[in-house]
Amino acid sequence: MNIAASAINRQILLLERDxxxxxxxxxxxxxxxTPAGDALVALTRRWRSDERRANAELKQLQGINQGxxxxxxxxxxxxxxxxxxxxxLNERHPRISLxxxxxxxxxxxxxxxxxxxxxxxxxxxxPHREIHVLWRxxxxxxxxxxxxxPLAQRKTTSMQxxxxxxxxxxNKALAIRRYLEARHGWLLSEGTIETNSxxxxxxLARSGNYVAFTSELxxxxxxxxxxxxxxxxxxxxxxxxxxxVAIDARKPFPKIARIVADGxxxxxxxxxxxxxxxAS
Numbered sequence: 553m554n555i556a557a558s559a560i561n562r563q564i565l566l567l568e569r570d571x572x573x574x575x576x577x578x579x580x581x582x583x584x585x586t587p588a589g590d591a592l593v594a595l596t597r598r599w600r601s602d603e604r605r606a607n608a609e610l611k612q613l614q615g616i617n618q619g620x621x622x623x624x625x626x627x628x629x630x631x632x633x634x635x636x637x638x639x640x641l642n643e644r645h646p647r648i649s650l651x652x653x654x655x656x657x658x659x660x661x662x663x664x665x666x667x668x669x670x671x672x673x674x675x676x677x678x679p680h681r682e683i684h685v686l687w688r689x690x691x692x693x694x695x696x697x698x699x700x701x702p703l704a705q706r707k708t709t710s711m712q713x714x715x716x717x718x719x720x721x722x723n724k725a726l727a728i729r730r731y732l733e734a735r736h737g738w739l740l741s742e743g744t745i746e747t748n749s750x751x752x753x754x755x756l757a758r759s760g761n762y763v764a765f766t767s768e769l770x771x772x773x774x775x776x777x778x779x780x781x782x783x784x785x786x787x788x789x790x791x792x793x794x795x796x797v798a799i800d801a802r803k804p805f806p807k808i809a810r811i812v813a814d815g816x817x818x819x820x821x822x823x824x825x826x827x828x829x830x831a832s
Contacts, residue, residue, distance in 0.1 A: 618647035633819035676727035684801035
């Protein structure tokens with residue numbers, strides 16, 4: 553930025569004096585926000601979001617779909633429908649700019665409610681009165697295996713049967729892992745592999761040596777190509793997962809965000825149709 557630290561500090565001190573509150577704590581090695589500072593940052597983000605929304609709505613009154621949309625999506629979307637969706641959006645609506653962050657469902661929900669995101673595409677969203685779900689699909693609970701794995705020939709399987717093979721698990725930040733721990737903690741035995749990388753999970757499953765619990769959407773490209781096979785788990789209480797597109801229910805929903813949301817939903821529907829067509 554080519555701005556001296558002392559100059560920045562002077563501006564902060566002036567702002568604190570004008571507001572009559574302390575925005576930063578001065579600590580060894582730096583500064584950290586006070587509760588008042590956190591509140592000001594949150595307000596500033598909302599103001600910027602409102603400004604972008606107002607500009608977009610003014611453009612729409614002129615018949616122009618133009619503006620900026622901040623999206624939080626999941627890791628699996630990056631290797632699935634998302635690149636295709638971005639290309640199609642740019643082709644059809646070149647004046648809509650898109651900012652995409654990848655996060656866990658918990659972090660996506662936090663970003664939406666704090667004003668850091670306009671739209672989220674997330675797995676297993678918990679009901680929340682301030683979150684409005686625009687689109688939702690159920691995803692059967694199941695596992696992925698290589699075509700040559702013994703379970704690949706099964707129409708369905710059970711947790712007891714899966715327990716007879718080495719398992720690779722996604723980390724505890726994901727709802728599916730928390731579900732497994734809560735209901736099937738006995739699965740987490742010696743020899744289980746745990747990782748925060750979905751790509752590693754799928755690579756290990758493709759080796760034929762591991763079973764991985766995940767959704768059809770997580771592994772859509774590999775399922776469509778035949779590199780992996782999805783086997784539903786039919787145990788009693790094996791509830792389906794969900795994938796949703798959602799917005800902040802407290803805020804207006806501009807047309808450009810609707811365009812992005814509709815494109816996301818169409819992209820995920822297309823992937824699910826391809827996966828299920830391949831399996832049938």
